[in-house]
Amino acid sequence: MSIDQHVLPGPEPVLNLPACHKEEDEYEMVYHKPATMVDTAMHYCPGCAHSLVHKLIMEVVEEMDIQEKTVGVAPVGCSVFAYDYMDIDMQEAAHGRACAVATGIKRLMPDKYVFTYQGDGDLAAIGIAETLHAVNRGENILIVFMNNAVYGMTSGQMAPTTLPGMHTTTSPDGRDVGYYGAPIKVSELLAVLPGSFYVTRQSVNNPNAVRRTKKALQNALKYQQLHKGTCLVEIIGNCPSNWKMTPVEAAKFIDEEMVKTFPLGDIKVPNAEDLKIF
Amino acid sequence: MTEFKLMKGNEAMAEAAILAGCDAYFGYPITPQSEVLEYLAREMPKHNRIVMQAESEVASINMVYGAAGAGFRTMTSSSSPGISLMQEGISYIAGAELPCLIVNVNRAGPGLGTIQPGQGDYFQSTKGGGHGDYRMIVLAPASVQEMADFVYLGFDLAEKYRNPVLMLSDGAIGQMMEKVKFKPYTRPEVDKSGWATTGKPKTRKRNYITSLHILPEKMEEHNRHLEEKFKMIRENEVRFEEYNTEGAEYLFVAYGLSARICQKAMDMARQKGIKVGLLRPVTLYPYPYQRLNELAAQVKLMLSVELNSGQMVEDVRLAVNGKVPVEFYGRMGGMMPTPEEIVHHLETLIQYHHVN
Numbered sequence: 082m083s084i085d086q087h088v089l090p091g092p093e094p095v096l097n098l099p100a101c102h103k104e105e106d107e108y109e110m111v112y113h114k115p116a117t118m119v120d121t122a123m124h125y126c127p128g129c130a131h132s133l134v135h136k137l138i139m140e141v142v143e144e145m146d147i148q149e150k151t152v153g154v155a156p157v158g159c160s161v162f163a164y165d166y167m168d169i170d171m172q173e174a175a176h177g178r179a180c181a182v183a184t185g186i187k188r189l190m191p192d193k194y195v196f197t198y199q200g201d202g203d204l205a206a207i208g209i210a211e212t213l214h215a216v217n218r219g220e221n222i223l224i225v226f227m228n229n230a231v232y233g234m235t236s237g238q239m240a241p242t243t244l245p246g247m248h249t250t251t252s253p254d255g256r257d258v259g260y261y262g263a264p265i266k267v268s269e270l271l272a273v274l275p276g277s278f279y280v281t282r283q284s285v286n287n288p289n290a291v292r293r294t295k296k297a298l299q300n301a302l303k304y305q306q307l308h309k310g311t312c313l314v315e316i317i318g319n320c321p322s323n324w325k326m327t328p329v330e331a332a333k334f335i336d337e338e339m340v341k342t343f344p345l346g347d348i349k350v351p352n353a354e355d356l357k358i359f
Numbered sequence: 360m361t362e363f364k365l366m367k368g369n370e371a372m373a374e375a376a377i378l379a380g381c382d383a384y385f386g387y388p389i390t391p392q393s394e395v396l397e398y399l400a401r402e403m404p405k406h407n408r409i410v411m412q413a414e415s416e417v418a419s420i421n422m423v424y425g426a427a428g429a430g431f432r433t434m435t436s437s438s439s440p441g442i443s444l445m446q447e448g449i450s451y452i453a454g455a456e457l458p459c460l461i462v463n464v465n466r467a468g469p470g471l472g473t474i475q476p477g478q479g480d481y482f483q484s485t486k487g488g489g490h491g492d493y494r495m496i497v498l499a500p501a502s503v504q505e506m507a508d509f510v511y512l513g514f515d516l517a518e519k520y521r522n523p524v525l526m527l528s529d530g531a532i533g534q535m536m537e538k539v540k541f542k543p544y545t546r547p548e549v550d551k552s553g554w555a556t557t558g559k560p561k562t563r564k565r566n567y568i569t570s571l572h573i574l575p576e577k578m579e580e581h582n583r584h585l586e587e588k589f590k591m592i593r594e595n596e597v598r599f600e601e602y603n604t605e606g607a608e609y610l611f612v613a614y615g616l617s618a619r620i621c622q623k624a625m626d627m628a629r630q631k632g633i634k635v636g637l638l639r640p641v642t643l644y645p646y647p648y649q650r651l652n653e654l655a656a657q658v659k660l661m662l663s664v665e666l667n668s669g670q671m672v673e674d675v676r677l678a679v680n681g682k683v684p685v686e687f688y689g690r691m692g693g694m695m696p697t698p699e700e701i702v703h704h705l706e707t708l709i710q711y712h713h714v715n
Contacts, residue, residue, distance in 0.1 A: 148558075148559060148561075149558045149559060149560050149561070150558045151558060151559075152429070152556050152557075152558060154425070155569075161571060162571075164565070164567040164569065167565075168559065168565055169558075169559050169565055170556035170557065170558055170559045170565055170566045170567065171556065171565070171567045171568070172424070172425060172428045172429075172556055172567065172568040172569070173455075173567065173568060173569035173570070173571055174421065174424070174425075174451075175421060175424075175447055175448060175451045178417070178418070178421040178424075178448070181413070181417070181418040181419075181421035181422050181424075181425065182421050182422070182424050182425035182428070183425060184411070184418075184422050184425060185383070185385065185421065185422035185423060185424060185425025185426035185427075185428075185429070185433070186425040186426065186428070186429045186556070187425075188383065188409045188411065188422075188426070189382060189383055189409060189425075189426045189429055189431045189433075190429055190557065190558075193557075193558055210414055210415060210417075210418070211414070211417070211418050211421070214413075214414035214418065
């Protein structure tokens with residue numbers, strides 16, 4: 082079938098502009114894409130949380146005016162190309178090693194804002210040692226932990242955070258907790274370490290959640306100025322493609338299923354004394 | 360005037376790292392090179408440099424990646440099993456073209472092996488080690504003095520070519536004490552602003568460090584670029600030393616500690632009237648193929664002496680290309696050949712090949 086056959090027959094559609102139509106320069110700007118984003122199309126699937134979270138981080142970087150002072154570390158996984166979208170200096174780490182790479186960057190440049198952006202396979206499976214030790218050292222970095230309970234890039238295998246009974250390509254009958262253990266609650270695990278300063282779990286599946294996630298990212302980057310320890314912002318992401326759902330169903334799945342294992346909210350917050358300078 | 364000091368190879372290497380302006384050292388304890396981390400843990404803070412004991416060699420090489428990617432002069436060291444753990448990181452560092460120095464104080468293997476010296480990591484060092492098409496410049500010190508000198512050389516070459524450099528020492532040179540003189544050193548100017556991730560000012564495009572090239576055309580282009588670089592290295596950086604090769608009828612080929620033993624064996628053989636010389640490759644990559652090929656037109660027999668079961672001998676045979684017999688003698692597990700043993704082996708081979 083040639084592509085021409087998809088073109089609808091008939092006359093050119095007529096654009097019926099409403100009476101309140103204004104010329105472009107008459108509109109008030111209420112939203113713009115952050116200038117800290119690269120102006121390009123993204124490879125992410127429709128409904129995927131990555132693009133939204135990339136944008137939130139870059140909005141915060143723009144609003145704090147820290148583009149010149151920020152260095153990001155991209156993982157291996159769907160967000161391996163993060164440096165194609167974020168207009169900041171970045172390093173692409175080996176699978177799981179982002180926190181070690183970030184340690185190397187931050188220790189040499191303690192006044193820069195350094196963050197890692199990692200998925201659940203990258204952070205909680207192959208990179209759990211690097212992550213745990215970086216947090217235990219209190220590395221003064223932000224870890225953005227995207228938890229969507231599957232390996233996205235390799236197309237939907239079981240992750241350390243896959244829900245009990247959840248079907249994936251490598252747990253076709255559902256995750257058997259007796260065989261593979263229960264999903265790792267990374268944030269709760271790392272919050273008990275004295276090296277962690279701020280640990281929160283958020284989502285981006287509705288407008289309010291997006292606002293809360295942005296606030297969490299703002300806090301976490303701001304806290305880096307304190308040199309008090311690691312900030313971890315876990316974000317429950319949606320993976321409609323590998324969950325075999327529509328984006329709307331995936332957003333609903335987070336509220337109905339994911340939060341049972343991964344309850345949303347702050348897990349560790351700084352005490353008021355530490356935040357006095359702000 | 361610079362004075363001689365009496366130092367362990369590992370400590371001399373650590374001191375040279377400080378003098379070479381190494382900004383950061385990341386390491387993990389392993390025998391026989393834990394002195395490096397200990398020495399630097401004590402000394403680096405005095406110079407406001409970073410020293411860190413990582414949770415593993417996997418972590419330490421990736422910390423090196425991060426620091427090197429941010430444009431800093433950085434290094435790590437380990438011994439064989441630890442260097443195996445670093446291979447993933449080394450491959451990424453080579454792919455992302457980051458300059459750094461890695462020191463392997465080789466112990467005998469495979470597996471946990473023993474903590475005694477060995478040269479069993481020749482293949483791993485020179486033929487890849489990690490995955491994919493890449494090479495490291497490999498420097499093989501034969502003395503405590505060279506363990507110090509090659510730190511400067513290693514950093515300079517790494518930055519000149521934006522490539523990891525490996526110093527392949529061994530447990531004996533690392534642990535033994537010898538006199539060493541720290542020579543005055545001038546650090547070459549290197550501009551890293553075109554790629555180092557120091558934070559993106561509005562005036563330039565973003566810098567990013569990656570080894571990922573998902574499109575086949577781009578990957579091959581990057582491979583070809585790397586190959587061009589390795590070709591330049593092969594053309595410009597071959598280093599070796601020759602002893603008594605003029606008029607020699609036989610040739611020892613040995614690097615590092617084996618070359619030290621072969622020097623003594625050579626002297627003993629020459630006293631017996633056997634005209635044997637020694638070629639000591641200083642760079643194991645790039646390898647002195649051409650010089651060995653020239654010498655093959657002159658000598659009747661070559662003997663590669665190594666502390667392994669025969670690894671470098673394959674490169675000697677490649678160089679000689681069948682012109683003369685190339686034989687091998689090796690000891691393993693931390694056992695050292697005596698000079699007498701080597702001379703005896705040479706005499707036996709001369710008779711066997713009828714090349715007396």
